[in-house]
Amino acid sequence: MTPDIISLGELLVEIMRTDLNTPHGVTGANYRGPFPSGAPAIFIDSASRMGKPFDFTTGFIGVIGNDEFGASIIKKLEKDGVDVSQIRSSDTETTGIAFNQYNSDGSRKFIFAAGAAGATTPDDVKEDYFKDIKNLHITGSALSISKNSREACYKAIKIAKEKNPSVLISFDPNLRPELLDLEVILKICKPVLEMTEILFPSGEEAEMLAGINDPIEACQKLLEKGPKIIVLKRGKRGCTIFTKDNLKGANIEGFKVNEVDPTGAGDSFGGAFIVGYLAGWNLKKTAKFANIIGAKKVEHFGPMSDTTYEEVIELMKKD
């Protein structure tokens, strides 16, 4: 099987504090997990669940450890229909682990043991796997976790373009300036940005990439750097879509839910958006669909959800 939609990079389990405002240093307090995670993996899981009615096939390239954490990730991806044939098991490193802790002001803190999560190399990216590619999704996290993972992403873009010149390259620049020098971020993102058709930034990420202290002006500026469509993710407020024909941006209201855990909302949103777009829907319908998927994700605990296409379509009718 050669997939229509491919992503690559870090596979992780997330282990989360059950209570807010409980620093990792507090001994004896509770954690809950493991939850299958990793930004590109959350994206592909969402694309796979939402793409089923359109017969879109999905696949992932990455590395796990030879352990039960890795097996739990494979189990979730397989259940949701993602092809896992290109996920390699490392004999020397354990599956990546992220301990995650939230505070009531919305801030969060990670302790991260990368293990096999950064072990993806260009050799893992096989030309034949890209034969039917329609969308390749790149994340800033996979560009920054290691040099070899970054080179794997660059190789995937090159092959995808060779196999299908009209391939849709999407990019979620989920990079934090507090973790990496801004200069480095801009340098590693530049070659991806130039090839990107759809960019999925948060406000902070757009500002950082454009060097402008205003999310809207930043998105307008980024349209000059490669992307044709910029989808600004705005949490409970939904999203705003910028194109060269609509520099002002079209606001698509968020779907109202009770937020339990925001982890993975952006990546779940991205996977759904790509499915709607590839299905030929207009941007407004696509954004509404993706907003519901993002909202359904924050309604429950853990980075990947089980929401089905049918559930989303029902909610779209009611909205």
Ligand code: ATP
């Ligand atoms: P993360 O990096 O934590 O995954 P993000 O910053 O990339 O998040 P958000 O804007 O937080 O992305 O969320 C993505 C989308 O999910 C939003 O555009 C919106 O559609 C939906 N969403 C997120 N939070 C909420 C919420 N509290 N209520 C309703 N919808 C939400």
Ligand code: MG
């Ligand atoms: Mg994000």
